[in-house]
Amino acid sequence: MGDEWRTELPKAVQNASCVAIELNHMLPIVQAYVSQLVGADRLTSATPILANMRMIKSAPELQLARHAGQVANAMMAAGRDAIGHGVAEYEVALATSHAGTRKAAELLAAHYDDADMSPNTHFLQILASGPDITKTHHRASTRVMAKGEPVFLCFCGMTNFHRFKLGFDRTFWIDDIADRTQADVYEVAVASQKAALDMIRPGVMAQDVHAAYAEVIQDAGHEYPFRCGRATGFSFLEHPQLVTGDTTILQPGMVLAVDGSVSVKTFRAQVGDSLIVTDTGYELLTDHPKAVADVIL
Numbered sequence: 038m039g040d041e042w043r044t045e046l047p048k049a050v051q052n053a054s055c056v057a058i059e060l061n062h063m064l065p066i067v068q069a070y071v072s073q074l075v076g077a078d079r080l081t082s083a084t085p086i087l088a089n090m091r092m093i094k095s096a097p098e099l100q101l102a103r104h105a106g107q108v109a110n111a112m113m114a115a116g117r118d119a120i121g122h123g124v125a126e127y128e129v130a131l132a133t134s135h136a137g138t139r140k141a142a143e144l145l146a147a148h149y150d151d152a153d154m155s156p157n158t159h160f161l162q163i164l165a166s167g168p169d170i171t172k173t174h175h176r177a178s179t180r181v182m183a184k185g186e187p188v189f190l191c192f193c194g195m196t197n198f199h200r201f202k203l204g205f206d207r208t209f210w211i212d213d214i215a216d217r218t219q220a221d222v223y224e225v226a227v228a229s230q231k232a233a234l235d236m237i238r239p240g241v242m243a244q245d246v247h248a249a250y251a252e253v254i255q256d257a258g259h260e261y262p263f264r265c266g267r268a269t270g271f272s273f274l275e276h277p278q279l280v281t282g283d284t285t286i287l288q289p290g291m292v293l294a295v296d297g298s299v300s301v302k303t304f305r306a307q308v309g310d311s312l313i314v315t316d317t318g319y320e321l322l323t324d325h326p327k328a329v330a331d332v333i334l
Contacts, residue, residue, distance in 0.1 A: 043070065050074055057083035088276035092268060093290040098201065099313060102270075102292050104144045105198035106311065106322030109205040111140035112158070112192055113325045120334055122184040122211055129188075130162035130177035133195065141198050149199065160194035163206075171305045185215030189307060193294070194273065196311075202269050203311040204294025205323040209332045219304045220329055226306040227327050229253040230297025233265050233279065237295065237312065237319040243283040250279070250297065259299050266295040269311065289316050 115136030141156035165175035191206035233250040250265040268275040277285035296309035312319040
């Protein structure tokens, strides 16, 4: 109606000596208008302050995280069961969405008084198989999977229960591993995640978790890797990140997604889980077998 928010914003900022905004969360049209109202010398970023406030989750938020983990586990189990020789990728996506929605609906009915919160999963399923396995964020397609092929299944974006988001991924093979060198790469990915998980506890710097992960990968002869993981919550990416240069000290109540990942020219292996940092270590939110024998379907 009328000029909508354009009527209110000038009044809100007219006497402010400093105006802080979140650049990455503000629509460009609003950001442009604010820039016209507030000189560059008075405009700053609120992101560092809010990022620190969001790092430690409250008890209700941790309950959401645990329930999101149950939704993720249901989706992974359904995806695993749907993968097979002669099956199209999109059929797996349909199975995971169905399972996640059912589990979310069950949890909403049992624990939440919120009739307006939808249980339906959303976001396109991240799934890559066969020669597409190296495509990190490939979406499920009409491609038909075949025996011996690797399949990557990721729920970053789909695990979104009551707006709380987690990371969770696994690599599988159908019936057998046609290229046995892939198993060696996969083992390094699993070992790199274990090295990172072994570092998770209060008092450890975020970059030290990444360093432990990277050491395993480099010692195996692979290139220096990208980020080992990141905090998650109501945004897909929160502070801190498990990466070189992030000196944030881990604290109880943080929710982290921790990956093990190795890429070579024709293959990419990744396993990832989400967890809560506790007083003595961590509590896993996602759980699915990752030994080679357990991921050959």
